Amino acid sequence: MEANTRYLTLALDVRAITDSLIEFVEDAKExxxxxxxxxxxxxxxxxxxxxxxxxxSDMGRFGNYESLKTINExxxxxxxxxxxxxxxxxxxxxxxxxxxSALEAITILDALEGTALYHYEHPxxxxxxxxxx
Amino acid sequence: xxxxETLILKEAADLHRFLQPIAKMCAIARTDHPYYRxxxxxxxxxxxxxxNKTREYLEDLPQRPGKSPVxxxxxxxxxxxxxxxxxxxxxxxxxxxxxxxxxxxxxxLDVLNDRLKLIPECEAFECAVFQLTAAxxxxxxxxxxNSVANGIARRVNGEDFPRSLSLVGxxxxxSSGFFLNCLIPHEMAHFVYQEIMVTEVTNAxxxxxxxxxxxxxxxxxxxxxxxxxxxxxxxxxxxxxxxxLFAIALIGPAFSFAFAxxxxxxxxxxxLSGNAKQSFEFGQSHPADVARFYLHKRHLDALGWWNQxxxxxxxxxDLLDHCCLVFGKTTLSNKIPPDVASxxxxxxxxxxxxxxxxxxxxxxxxxxxxxxxxxxxYDVISKYLERAIVPSTIITxxxxxxxxxxxxxxxxxxxxxxxxDNLLKRVDMEPMNPVRERxxxxxxxxxxxLKALEDYRLLSASQEAK
Numbered sequence: 363m364e365a366n367t368r369y370l371t372l373a374l375d376v377r378a379i380t381d382s383l384i385e386f387v388e389d390a391k392e393x394x395x396x397x398x399x400x401x402x403x404x405x406x407x408x409x410x411x412x413x414x415x416x417x418x419s420d421m422g423r424f425g426n427y428e429s430l431k432t433i434n435e436x437x438x439x440x441x442x443x444x445x446x447x448x449x450x451x452x453x454x455x456x457x458x459x460x461x462x463s464a465l466e467a468i469t470i471l472d473a474l475e476g477t478a479l480y481h482y483e484h485p486x487x488x489x490x491x492x493x494x495x
Numbered sequence: 496x497x498x499x500e501t502l503i504l505k506e507a508a509d510l511h512r513f514l515q516p517i518a519k520m521c522a523i524a525r526t527d528h529p530y531y532r533x534x535x536x537x538x539x540x541x542x543x544x545x546x547n548k549t550r551e552y553l554e555d556l557p558q559r560p561g562k563s564p565v566x567x568x569x570x571x572x573x574x575x576x577x578x579x580x581x582x583x584x585x586x587x588x589x590x591x592x593x594x595x596x597x598x599x600x601x602x603x604l605d606v607l608n609d610r611l612k613l614i615p616e617c618e619a620f621e622c623a624v625f626q627l628t629a630a631x632x633x634x635x636x637x638x639x640x641n642s643v644a645n646g647i648a649r650r651v652n653g654e655d656f657p658r659s660l661s662l663v664g665x666x667x668x669x670s671s672g673f674f675l676n677c678l679i680p681h682e683m684a685h686f687v688y689q690e691i692m693v694t695e696v697t698n699a700x701x702x703x704x705x706x707x708x709x710x711x712x713x714x715x716x717x718x719x720x721x722x723x724x725x726x727x728x729x730x731x732x733x734x735x736x737x738x739x740l741f742a743i744a745l746i747g748p749a750f751s752f753a754f755a756x757x758x759x760x761x762x763x764x765x766x767l768s769g770n771a772k773q774s775f776e777f778g779q780s781h782p783a784d785v786a787r788f789y790l791h792k793r794h795l796d797a798l799g800w801w802n803q804x805x806x807x808x809x810x811x812x813d814l815l816d817h818c819c820l821v822f823g824k825t826t827l828s829n830k831i832p833p834d835v836a837s838x839x840x841x842x843x844x845x846x847x848x849x850x851x852x853x854x855x856x857x858x859x860x861x862x863x864x865x866x867x868x869x870x871x872x873y874d875v876i877s878k879y880l881e882r883a884i885v886p887s888t889i890i891t892x893x894x895x896x897x898x899x900x901x902x903x904x905x906x907x908x909x910x911x912x913x914x915x916d917n918l919l920k921r922v923d924m925e926p927m928n929p930v931r932e933r934x935x936x937x938x939x940x941x942x943x944x945l946k947a948l949e950d951y952r953l954l955s956a957s958q959e960a961k
Contacts, residue, residue, distance in 0.1 A: 370579060370643060370646075374646030374650075375646070377576055380573075387563070388561070388566065410719070411712065411713075412711055412712045412713070412714060413710070413714035414708065414710035414722075415701045415704045415705050415722065416705070416710070418723050426723060426727060427727055430716075430720050465563060465565045468565055483579070
């Protein structure tokens with residue numbers, strides 16, 4: 363498998379969340395109530411008490427190495443918490459800052475998508491090696 | 496500097512223009528010569544539909560330029576993402592267009608597809624083919640096409656990739672080959688795995704990993720990344736083994752023999768060979784060849800094939816036996832990052848394979864009749880082949896028989912591995928260079944077997960009609 367294609371899939375998954383946020387801002391359409399992708403993404407941002415295979419499986423599509431590496435590369439613990447708070451604020455109908463939170467979350471997610479695309483377009487030597495085998 | 500609306504318009508038009516010629520190619524493929532298998536038409540039709548949806552999305556953008564600069568910027572990034580995603584699909588369109596019916600092993604693909612459809616939950620599966628420039632076989636994993644196509648579709652209100660369609664790549668030069676193309680069932684199996692089995696197998700592997708890697712309190716992000724790499728590797732290796740075992744269930748030991756030819760694995764039992772070191776190494780995408788052959792033999796034994804083949808006078812059979820003696824010497828390749836290699840416990844892989852052998856035997860039924868019929872019919876089939884007669888209908892003591900595809904495929908391997916000289920002895924021609932002679936007659940043999948496979952479908956269909 364071409365390892366760097368996982369970065370493209372990561373970018374597409376992030377875009378799915380971003381598009382929901384854009385629809386919220388533009389069309390007042392609520393985020394999907396039971397969205398596995400969003401739940402998995404929030405799990406990947408949550409503060410961990412340990413590290414196990416279950417931790418990874420709870421992250422769903424964001425539990426693979428390429429996703430973890432990109433998220434950790436871009437966000438420290440504070441930034442992860444900030445993004446999680448923004449996304450939870452958008453999901454919460456009683457929050458007063460839903461639209462501004464959505465716009466701020468879009469900016470952060472665009473950075474994540476952009477980094478994933480960068481890795482897709484610029485595979486590491488290890489990634490190229492894996493494909494060549 | 497251009498305003499954001501103008502930039503969105505330009506970038507949308509650029510992508511629109513990029514897609515235009517691809518749409519034309521897919522449209523021509525659906526309406527003109529050359530001809531393709533049905534699965535390829537399904538693919539071209541799907542891609543045409545997805546291109547149309549993408550273009551509709553792009554054409555609609557000027558009406559929805561975005562309220563704020565943040566959204567305008569995000570839309571532009573989305574255009575880049577769509578372009579990159581289409582760039583990936585673009586890689587596979589030409590290789591699929593090149594794989595018309597004159598350039599793929601149609602008779603073999605048809606019988607393999609028939610066999611695949613006998614597996615529970617695989618009844619609707621279709622296999623489209625594309626050509627690879629590498630001398631290798633490949634199935635496009637979900638990350639390569641399905642996920643990306645679905646990612647595009649969901650962003651432009653298109654339809655998901657057809658659920659029952661797999662894409663298998665074969666070397667562009669091997670369209671008329673038979674022996675190496677017996678690797679195709681392994682590639683088909685990747686699709687079955689990803690479509691049907693992945694959750695069950697991954698859960699079983701996770702459970703095994705949990706026993707070897709219990710929860711590490713206060714572990715760093717780096718450790719979690721390493722654990723994810725270990726999990727990814729074990730799952731990749733297990734998927735490869737699943738596909739090997741599935742291929743054996745589908746066509747019997749022929750798969751192991753084709754794999755041995757592809758990997759030049761006979762060097763493993765050559766005591767003078769220092770070159771076989773790599774065959775003992777687990778790599779970044781595949782388990783060690785020695786481990787694979789060892790597991791092949793266990794599966795062949797469990798299915799009842801081993802008793803049938805163990806006395807064949809062939810290096811390939813010796814190889815399976817030999818790998819059972821040396822599989823414990825397998826190790827990790829130095830291409831695996833040191834931090835991963837130092838923590839990766841190979842026992843997880845072996846534990847997972849112990850579970851997998853039982854799982855595949857339960858879920859992918861093999862045909863006992865084929866094993867018996869190979870024993871009953873091989874002597875007659877080999878007599879036909881040594882006389883250059885296509886064994887579509889053979890005359891046995893009990894009357895005329897149409898040998899089944901699995902019997903034909905394995906008879907062909909047995910013949911080429913141990914009885915091929917009987918054919919060469921009968922050749923009444925000027926002596927040729929022995930390599931050229933063997934190569935030429937092996938190619939003939941492939942054509943006879945492919946013809947018999949093609950005939951089998953016609954003959955068995957006509958028998959059913961009666």
